[in-house]
Amino acid sequence: MAVVEFQGKQFEVDEDGFLLQFDSWAPEWVDYVKESEGIKDLTDDHQKVIDFLQDYYKKNGIAPMVRILSKVTGFKLKQIYELFPSGPGKGACKMAGLPKPTGCV
Amino acid sequence: MAFISSGYNPEKPMENRISDIGPQHFTEFLQPVIKKNFGKWVYHEILEPGVLKHVAESGDAVYTVRCGTARLMSVTHIREICDIADQWCDGYLRFTTRNNIEFMVEDEGKAKDLKKFLNDQKFPGGSFKFPVGGTGAGVSNIVHTQGWVHCHTPATDASGTVKATMDAVFDQFTDMKLPAPVRISMACCLNMCGAVHCSDIAILGIHRKPPIIDHKYLDNLCEIPLAVAACPTGAVRPSKVEVDGKDYKTVAIKEERCMFCGNCYTMCPSLPLADKEGDGIALMVGGKVSNRITKPAFSKVVVPFLPNNTPRWPEMTDVIKRILTAYSEGANKYERLGDWATRIGWERFFEVCDLEFSEHLIDDFRDPAYYTWRQTTQFKW
Numbered sequence: 001m002a003v004v005e006f007q008g009k010q011f012e013v014d015e016d017g018f019l020l021q022f023d024s025w026a027p028e029w030v031d032y033v034k035e036s037e038g039i040k041d042l043t044d045d046h047q048k049v050i051d052f053l054q055d056y057y058k059k060n061g062i063a064p065m066v067r068i069l070s071k072v073t074g075f076k077l078k079q080i081y082e083l084f085p086s087g088p089g090k091g092a093c094k095m096a097g098l099p100k101p102t103g104c105v
Numbered sequence: 106m107a108f109i110s111s112g113y114n115p116e117k118p119m120e121n122r123i124s125d126i127g128p129q130h131f132t133e134f135l136q137p138v139i140k141k142n143f144g145k146w147v148y149h150e151i152l153e154p155g156v157l158k159h160v161a162e163s164g165d166a167v168y169t170v171r172c173g174t175a176r177l178m179s180v181t182h183i184r185e186i187c188d189i190a191d192q193w194c195d196g197y198l199r200f201t202t203r204n205n206i207e208f209m210v211e212d213e214g215k216a217k218d219l220k221k222f223l224n225d226q227k228f229p230g231g232s233f234k235f236p237v238g239g240t241g242a243g244v245s246n247i248v249h250t251q252g253w254v255h256c257h258t259p260a261t262d263a264s265g266t267v268k269a270t271m272d273a274v275f276d277q278f279t280d281m282k283l284p285a286p287v288r289i290s291m292a293c294c295l296n297m298c299g300a301v302h303c304s305d306i307a308i309l310g311i312h313r314k315p316p317i318i319d320h321k322y323l324d325n326l327c328e329i330p331l332a333v334a335a336c337p338t339g340a341v342r343p344s345k346v347e348v349d350g351k352d353y354k355t356v357a358i359k360e361e362r363c364m365f366c367g368n369c370y371t372m373c374p375s376l377p378l379a380d381k382e383g384d385g386i387a388l389m390v391g392g393k394v395s396n397r398i399t400k401p402a403f404s405k406v407v408v409p410f411l412p413n414n415t416p417r418w419p420e421m422t423d424v425i426k427r428i429l430t431a432y433s434e435g436a437n438k439y440e441r442l443g444d445w446a447t448r449i450g451w452e453r454f455f456e457v458c459d460l461e462f463s464e465h466l467i468d469d470f471r472d473p474a475y476y477t478w479r480q481t482t483q484f485k486w
Contacts (some may be wrong), residue, residue: 020322020325020326021325022325038118038119050174057328060330061328061330062328062329062330063328069440085118085119097328099326100326100327101323102327102328102331102371102372102373102374103371103372104296104371
């Protein structure tokens, strides 16, 4: 698999640009990904979504359902798409370092 | 090939972005006679296999010529279809819900000429490009899936099995001699994309071996609770293993509980289960969706396993032909395959189709399995 180098850090990624290991996540990863996900500047709102996804994943071993993400962060799905144009799965989960969404997507 | 921009600016991805416009409205593409008589049709008749006539209140008539397609098609082929539509039908055409093509003309003679023209078109290999048929009590196109062409969970191929089957039943496509229409469908795994669960005859890809577990990668690639919850029989549970002196979070699979559905692989890339010898085809029969005379019905498994014998699947086409022949000889007019099997009794169905009945066909999935057993003394020797 491909290895990405960014600001002195190395990240192992798959063909869709998802991290292969959640543990290899670092703040630099977010800076590296944001451009390919159509995000110019990282705001506190972005950070709030990423932090929650990571906490939830560490605690439960899965990514939260969209309704849980909305309810806890207080962002409606529309706002999540405004923050992450590719959506909560391809955008936010990728930046948070979570595994790639599976199933019939 | 060198990059050619469509005008999209990756620096400003949301600029000039058009979204949520939906499909174009179908009325923009209606053939003029159909547009004029929309909602005012009086009756229709099937003039001959593949040719329909619809008559409107105004007296207008439209003739439809239906021809088969492979569903998976190149742009070259679509352009050829457009050329035919330009030449014969003022550029109008439509696709049916079973992926046949319909050309509409306003004159009966023209419709028959078009049928002849379509039947004359062939690929270099000799196959018909646009075989006319698929109407009335025959076998129309096979609703099918992606198979080895594009999907990652298949247990068999879609396009290959469908081509082999349609070759075997081609006479029924171009004719209308069966007791009722026979719908054949195909799905390459038991996600059953499409219509296999409700078709007269259904071809279904199945596995026969449990998944292989990539312990080293599983925790990083998968959300373990999702893989656990994906299992219909509770065979998957979270677990820990030691590989090369390192501890890994992973899952354990109770193989005697696993029935090889592959749902866990859908959720978790570290649980692949496709297997050359293990994978194959199950055949189901007797489903339907219409409410005509009897209620809609699910199809039932009648052949638990047939090998993936590429590229022509001879064992599979042999059984399908046998079922079709027994049905066409035994069923009454208007009787769908499932209605016929229910009337004569399933024990008789297995006899006349010369199919082996094995323990695999007896339902053993949860409480509802009980209702599929026979709680009566009524049966035939």
